[in-house]
Amino acid sequence: MLLRYLKSLIYNSVAELRFTNTGKEKVNLEIPEIHSVLTTDPSRGVEGSYTIHLQTWNSGYVVLSPGKSYSFPASISAYKSSEKVQTIDGIVEMNKRKELVAEWMNNLVLETPEPVLNEMFAFSKIRACESIYETKSGPMHGPGGEAYYAAIWANDQAEYVDPYFPFVGYSYGNASALNSFRLFSKYINDEGKPMPSSIIAEGLDHFGVAGDRGDGAMVAYGAARYALARGSKAEAEELWPLIEWCLEFCRQKLNDKGVVTSDSDELENRFPSGEANLCTSSLYYDALLSAAYLAEDLGKGTTVVKKYREQAAQMEKNIDSYFASTVEGFDTYAYYEGNDILRSWICIPLVMGIDKRASGTIDALFSPRLWTENGLLTQAGTNTFWDRSTLYALRGVFTVGEIEKAMTFLKRYSVTRLLGSHVPYAVEAWPEGNQRHLSAESGLYGRIFTEGMFGIRPTGLHSFSLTPRLPEEWDRMAFRKIKAFGADFDIIVERVKGEIIRIRIEKAGKIILNKKIKSGTTILCNI
Template sequence: MNLLRTILIGGIGFTALGVNAVETSRWHIAPDNQIIWSVNENIPHEDHIEMSGKAVSVVLRYGVDGEGAFRLNKSMVWPRLRTIPNNTHASLMRRYDWNPLAGITVNGRSLQRGEKVKELGIKGKLQVKSVVNQGYYGEWEIIREYFPSTELPALVELYQVINKGKNSLAVEIPKDGFMAQTDPSKGVKGTYFIEGKLLQNGYFTLQPGDTLRFSASISAHDSEASSLVLDACAEKVKRESLVASWMDNLVLETPDPVINQMFAFSKIRACESIYETQGGPMHGPGGESYYAAIWANDQAEYINPYFPYTGYEYGNVSALNSFKHFARFINDDWKPIPSSIVAEGLDIWAGVGDRGDAAMIAYGASRYALTRASREEAEELWPLISWCLEYCHRKLNEGGVVASDTDELENRFPSGDANLCTSSLYYDALISAAYLAKELGKGNNVANTYRKQASTLRKNIETYFGSTVEGYSTYAYYKGNDVLRSWICIPLTVGIDERKDGTIQALFSPRLWTENGLLTQAGSETFWDRSTLYALRGVYAAGETEKATEYLQRYSKTRLLGEHVPYAIEAWPEGEQRHLSAESGLYGRIITEGLFGIRPIGFKSFTLTPRLPQKWNQMALHHVRAFGADFDIEVKRLSSGKLQVMVSEGATKKKVYSVNKDGFVTVNLK
């Protein structure tokens, strides 16, 4: 397909990812690092974005209609207000079209009559600027800002009305709002109270150039708490400060501004979706479904190994907390750890049996422990890691690979009795655990045993899964699988490269790669971003830098500046392309583990395999907060063709390395 096509999926315009597509973007990057949609004739258009705080999440379904007016639906989620039955999806949720501006008049006429939206901006909040020109009755600008409170169970809305005309404006703001009470039989704590408040009211006169500021909120509480009182301006400062802290650590600097910005925004979505629960801080995928709960894939495997790099301490606390929850289910009977712990830690979900969850947990926990570089935390996690490794060892089948009931797609697609993903994760976990055992002084026998098991497993993966599938020398995802699957990329991400050429050819073949990224299975129409994100990381790891960069640029431009922005998504057709949080963590890991090739091998040490694209002369990661340090990595191309790598901690501690193409260095921060 040579032309860009826009696919309307679930009411969302979806921009093609095809390599030969004509490059157009609805949004652009502004100097202040917002992304901006300057509204023109390309309307109507609708989109949605999820934003979260510790006690609330909101999905804003927003758009501009054919007349140029703003439209908004607010889908509210309160993770700690549990409903009955108190299961995975039991957060209190409501959708509202409530518009605090509807009753406001200016010179006796509706504030919004004849409104034309001029600009929308996103950077941790949604900002909308529009103009109203009612001729004789006046001319004004309306600015809206929407964001979640960082700590309180509330959506905060800030409004400005600016007099752009030559005469004064008489503005009347009525008392407005609502109070809803939920059915007490459907709440774990009985009735819940939901309030919409317009926080200012009265009569105001605006002279030319004057600005009137006011605010609104939607919040909820149980019968034991009182009605929420908040300072909207203070809440804005807190939200902006938090977003700035995420963006000021682990800063990517490349010649490609779109990849830089997508990486910066991915940290917002990855870090914001952590909810304070009675079971401690729990990172949740979101998507109007998954809150106050943790999963072995989303949290243990995808996001937790990434948190130490970001410098976000609350993220590290949530990671440790999730592993401690999984550790509660270590048992002497070698029964599987549940796939998910839900309802603030009070219940579990294991609805499809063993998904290879022990491999996911061991993989994530061992990488997290090394990168976090806390001996105390690592010692606390060691029993969980060693148990999960032994569980996997006991699950080895006659072919020497790990058996499981299904995989993380939970029977949406066949996975056989043993799948490639589970064994690959187990392989990487064994290697990480060997490094960790050395750091913790567990003895050479432990480390050597894990390394031997990894070496044997690698050979078994080749023998059991290695296959020619649809003409490509790659992997059968499970025994008997004869159709290409996207998860053939997994071995590349863990350093198994025996079949890298055929695998990369298969991944980017017309059978798997589409304008929407990788199909889960050739011949289907289903795609999950996690497969594409893993694949891009794996292709970098395998040394196919130019191909990986080409597709990363396309992907990043589409997700950041296209029709559905600004984060990685979950899937289609499932879930309306929800902005699930852990996928943004997977995007970040394309950079840390793929482009820069960081592989932890100790509390203060890692290998670095930089993949500098030919069109770039340099790249850098600033304020990397892993391995107990705050350091920068700068990579430059030398005239000799080699790469110069400089790792610096502050102004004085600098180490400079020379790296051949496809070479690596071992960095010790001691």
């Protein structure tokens, strides 16, 4: 169902209920006419009591012959006490929903020989795109899950889903992403106060429970990646002060070993993260690289570009010297200094293309200590899993070129989520939240393919590097109607012979790139 605040602040959800006679005899259906009204507790409402209306249409008596179907719409809508109840046409609203889903399905279309991956990817677009609400402060993408609405987070929105929207080309999604960064920009300050973890109450307040979670690195990473992929110079110029401020905040948080300190991480002290954690420094590293690309396109000068690239190079060295460790027998990373238990977030350097300890890290991730039928455990020896780290890990394993291992575990995960007992989307966590389908995780699923399997890395407002990873058992894969970098284009990858593949990029009916390369080779593309 489409869940969105309408601009009148009426909450409206419409569903189509369909009954099909699968038997061999006629069935009599009696469809009730329902219109019930619930008045909420005024002490729990921002503006007092609200009325919630449940309504059905097309009631009556129907004889359903074998093989025939009958459907009727039902809606739930909510109003402030001062608002007039509107007449809702369930058929019209359902058709609007179908048109919107068709728009999502017709852009960023994944074509692979694996139907489960294609379908899971398609479903992930729906969940990532539908969770946007019109608020007093403009469109805000929210995690949802019956708890998180009309609010944004530095991780869920800025880091996870905002950089994904330009690829889908959903204008309301791009508007929500830009708006989220505008809201975070309001918290730029000269006192060295951190970015808030969450901006809440339709943008009117902010919230945090674990101090600085490395939110500046999250926002810098997401804003820079979004600006590049969006391909709009005007938007990039608007976001530049936010990116610059967040990077400087992180720089000032470096300890004497050159890694970024923070009070906690995105798990907000659910698990220990030490004085400095691997995730925050890795996000800062990638944000520096993206800022360098962006500065170059925006004409910020060679001094700025050189500064960010040198800081990124130094941060890569510092990450290795500070976090590199043998943990439970694996040559990988300690998530924080003194950490001696495997953690799922050791995957994060892989996502950023840091492959020095890829072999040991991948062995650790897919070992029985961390991998389960539900993906990665947050910490070895527990029963807790958060899908976000699994989704990052799968992307990272593709990024560093371990294609076959990545495929094996991507298919296992996708079958569980699409066809298992809690379907059809990526989930948040368990046992916390009982596997709610939070929206931004579906954006992370999509990025396994855009950034991992296809290896798209923005390098400018109208350019990217491409490192396609074609699995051995596939002869072909493609993305149709990619909307990023201010363009509309297709990428087709086909096997020529053995490890030799052909890359073809088509734009406006013309082939703008046609090249044979070895699988895993990086090429630069201008759109």
